[in-house]
Amino acid sequence: MHELKDLYQEVIVDHNRSPRNFGKLAGANRVLEGYNPLCGDRLTLYLNVKDNKIENITFDGSGCAISVASASLMTETIKGKSTGEAEGIFHSFHDMVTTDSGEPDFDKMGKLVAIAGVRDYPTRVKCATLCWHTLHSIIQGERASVSTE
Numbered sequence: 175m176h177e178l179k180d181l182y183q184e185v186i187v188d189h190n191r192s193p194r195n196f197g198k199l200a201g202a203n204r205v206l207e208g209y210n211p212l213c214g215d216r217l218t219l220y221l222n223v224k225d226n227k228i229e230n231i232t233f234d235g236s237g238c239a240i241s242v243a244s245a246s247l248m249t250e251t252i253k254g255k256s257t258g259e260a261e262g263i264f265h266s267f268h269d270m271v272t273t274d275s276g277e278p279d280f281d282k283m284g285k286l287v288a289i290a291g292v293r294d295y296p297t298r299v300k301c302a303t304l305c306w307h308t309l310h311s312i313i314q315g316e317r318a319s320v321s322t323e
């Protein structure tokens with residue numbers, strides 16, 4: 175249980191118990207499901223994008239605490255940002271969880287630093303980045319697909 179103890183910081187526990195922006199988004203014009211077969215995390219993102227601005231973003235689905243907390247934190251961070259800004263944050267986040275050196279930069283990353291601990295657990299990195307890869311795919315223009323589960 176050491177892994178859980180180290181990872182499940184207060185912010186992660188809170189966002190897993192009470193995920194922000196959770197549920198389908200009425201009027202979403204971009205929808206994409208992301209799946210992490212290693213862990214079984216399955217999350218769908220709903221975005222309303224207008225003039226390259228992410229006016230609203232929600233998610234639903236189910237997954238482990240890390241994947242849900244990461245998605246919750248991501249929606250809080252990304253809502254209202256331009257797609258270009260969101261891409262920049264995606265790359266910064268990806269670097270943060272895949273790079274071993276250095277303290278996470280709170281000024282730059284804000285609450286997202288709560289997820290930084292996953293970099294010590296390679297299998298968990300995929301849980302934390304699932305929502306971000308899905309967001310990246312949406313911004314890159316992959317065709318919207320709706321979950322058919």
Ligand code: ZN
Nearest residue numbers: 213215238301
């Ligand atoms: Zn997971």
